[in-house]
Amino acid sequence: MPRDEIRVQIQRIDSEGHAANFVETEQIVHYNGSKASFVQTRGSIPVFWSQRPNLKYKPRPQISKVANHMDGFQRHFDSQVIIYGKQVIINLINQKGSEKPLEQTFATMVSSLGSGMMRYIAFDFHKECKNMRWDRLSILLDQVAEMQDELSYFLVDSAGQVVTNQEGVFRSNCMDCLDRTNVIQSLLARRSLQAQLQRLGVLHVGQKLEEQDEFEKIYKNAWADNANACAKQYAGTGALKTDFTRTGKRTHLGLIMDGWNSMIRYYKNNFSDGFRQDSIDLFLGNYSVDELESHSPLSVPRDWKFLALPIIMVVAFSMCIICLLMAGKSALISHSSIYFLECLPFFYNILSF
Incomplete structure (x- = not known):
């Protein structure tokens, strides 16, 4: 995995x-x-x-x-x-x-x-x-x-x-x-x-505070925003149950939003949290680098496709320049360049596979 x-x-x-x-x-x-x-x-x-x-x-x-x-x-x-x-x-x-x-x-x-x-x-x-x-x-x-x-x-x-x-x-x-x-x-x-x-x-x-309508709205929103700030740092989504914090009532729309946030949390916690945890461990000093390990855990290995693509693009660009400079003087070069450019999407699809 x-x-x-x-x-x-x-x-x-x-x-x-x-x-x-x-x-x-x-x-x-x-x-x-x-x-x-x-x-x-x-x-x-x-x-x-x-x-x-x-x-x-x-x-x-x-x-x-x-x-x-x-x-x-x-x-x-x-x-x-x-x-x-x-x-x-x-x-x-x-x-x-x-x-x-x-x-x-x-x-x-x-x-x-x-x-x-x-x-x-x-x-x-x-x-x-x-x-x-x-x-x-x-x-x-x-x-x-x-x-x-x-x-x-x-x-x-x-x-x-x-x-x-x-x-x-x-x-x-x-x-x-x-x-x-x-x-x-x-x-x-x-x-x-x-x-x-x-x-x-x-x-x-x-x-009572609840009699001060304008202040009530501001105050409740402040605590709901506080909930979202804490939840986003840890769970990756806003907090649940904030409909109650904002309005003082539990609503069906709030339940739906909680379900949506819960679904996002489930996905992030199970399938995309590894990188974030690695990052936290690195910043906290919990990750120790093995001195005998030659490969850096921070680098992404590149195979031949990533090396070949820049070379192909340079060659294609060079052929285009030659065609422009020698237009009408070398039909062979011109036709070869056009053929090469037409083949670029094919090469790109192979490299992107």
């Missing part, structure tokens, strides 16, 4: 505890000299697991049976606590089927670590929101509302005095930390923004 048709199986965490697809997102508000922000993180489930491409739409996750999961897990969250403080972990993967072992492993790791700085919440996104019941996302928001109030947000007034500090972050994940994750992050950020704007006096008590 050609290299471009192979997608390398990659572990979602390394020995230093760095998780794949890790992204920090900060929502910043400026108003009359005051500044407020709300930080969230997303990242792959921090245990040693991977998915091997096998032409299935959803390759089964494989959890390593030999790796020290707790070592990588603890390294990851030790660094997260140092940087961000308390961790509220929201795991959005399925709690049945092929994703179930991952959810169970994640929950077990959190429980085994026994850190008072971490809270774990499992929310089966697909089960809860099936049959277009996306209003049920309010169940999760209600569940974490008190925790979000406890973590708070950062706020500094126009005089430069810190009014409140954010004491921790929500760390959300699904399988690839793209589509489901972005939906939940946008809702959490929206709830924080509501509180910030009331604190800054932009909204009066009792006023």
Whole structure:
């Protein structure tokens, strides 16, 4: 199978505890000299697991049976606590089927670590929101509302005095930390923004963001664009479920667009991702060049057809020049040149075969 048709199986965490697809997102508000922000993180489930491409739409996750999961897990969250403080972990993967072992492993790791700085919440996104019941996302928001109030947000007034500090972050994940994750992050950020704007006096008590139509449109589009930017880097297409992020409603047109993007992702991930992965490995220094290998992996081998074509074109061009210079003086050369030019398409077809 050609290299471009192979997608390398990659572990979602390394020995230093760095998780794949890790992204920090900060929502910043400026108003009359005051500044407020709300930080969230997303990242792959921090245990040693991977998915091997096998032409299935959803390759089964494989959890390593030999790796020290707790070592990588603890390294990851030790660094997260140092940087961000308390961790509220929201795991959005399925709690049945092929994703179930991952959810169970994640929950077990959190429980085994026994850190008072971490809270774990499992929310089966697909089960809860099936049959277009996306209003049920309010169940999760209600569940974490008190925790979000406890973590708070950062706020500094126009005089430069810190009014409140954010004491921790929500760390959300699904399988690839793209589509489901972005939906939940946008809702959490929206709830924080509501509180910030009331604190800054932009909204009066009792006023809601959804009542500000123009601002609502801009805000939702910003989060949908954020989803697309993350998804294009990793999956090669825009994010799924952005119809909900942009409009607040799940639509049939959105389902169709998700199907189209999913089809493109399937093709790219299985048949054209090898070159991109090689490029990433090269830039990250993960590709080591064998000193005994004489052939450069960056060069494309050329056979005799690529060498012969320029020579034929030079000869043809030369014959044309001769014909123009010696028109009427050498019928033999003229007829030979015309015959040669008429044969060029034939030679080209042979060389292009």
